[in-house]
Amino acid sequence: MATNEAVQQEVDLDELEPILEAFKGERWGLIPLLQRVQEKYGYIPPDAIEPIARSLRLFPSEVQGVVTFYSQFYTTPRGKNIIRVCRGTACHVRGSGSVLKIVKQNLGIEPGETTPDLNFTLETVACLGACFLxxxxMVNREYYGKLAPPRVMSVLKQYAPSKKEEGNGEG
Ligand code: FES
Known part of the structure; x- marks a missing residue:
């Protein structure tokens, strides 16, 4: 089964240097610095905590504390496509349970997890603000509504990695 612990990435910490340089010694810059790091890697890699702390003259535990406190920061890699299934009342009474079940079964992950190929992250939300649908x-910024099982399948297919992408290593 795919768990977030299974989804680990090698990150190139050289790419961190210009970001650290821009905030060197500026303790006030911790949050904007972390935002820049997340823009770069898609999350805050654990290996980045110590260099960040050194650069800002903070303890690693202080940096880790901020990363953990703010929900805007992710501590594990995120998928290329973020699927958000609504679990609000309007969606619940119209079958969001089946929608979620199909997505989970097809991707082999639970809400909060990312597929091992880093193509999908699955989340549930309280309301997507489109109850009439x-x-x-949602997948990334696109809404999909009035979902019946075949439609859920076709949406997932639409975002599946292409055979070309999967076969890049050949030849
Ligand atoms: S309850 Fe699902 S979009 Fe509002």
Whole structure:
């Protein structure tokens, strides 16, 4: 089964240097610095905590504390495509449970997890603000509504990695 512990990435910490340089010694810059790091890697790699702390003259535990405190920061890699399935009341009464079940079964992950190929991250939300489309889900910035099982499948297919991408290593 795919768990977030299974999804680990080698990160090139050389790419961190210009970001650290821009905030060197500026303790006030911790949050904007972390935002820049997340823009670069898609999350805050654990290996980046110590160099960040050194650069700002903080303890690693202080940096880790901020990363953990703010929900805007992710501590594990995120998928290329973020699927958000609505679990709000309007969607619930119109079958969001089945939508979520199909997505989970097809991707082999639970909410909060990312597929090992880093193509999908699955999340649930309380309301996507499109109750008239219930049951609703979003993939990245696109809304998909009035979802029946075949439609859920076709949306997932639409975002699946292409055979070309998968076969890049050949030849
Ligand atoms: S309850 Fe699902 S979009 Fe509002």
């Amino acid at each position: 219930a049951p609703t889900m």
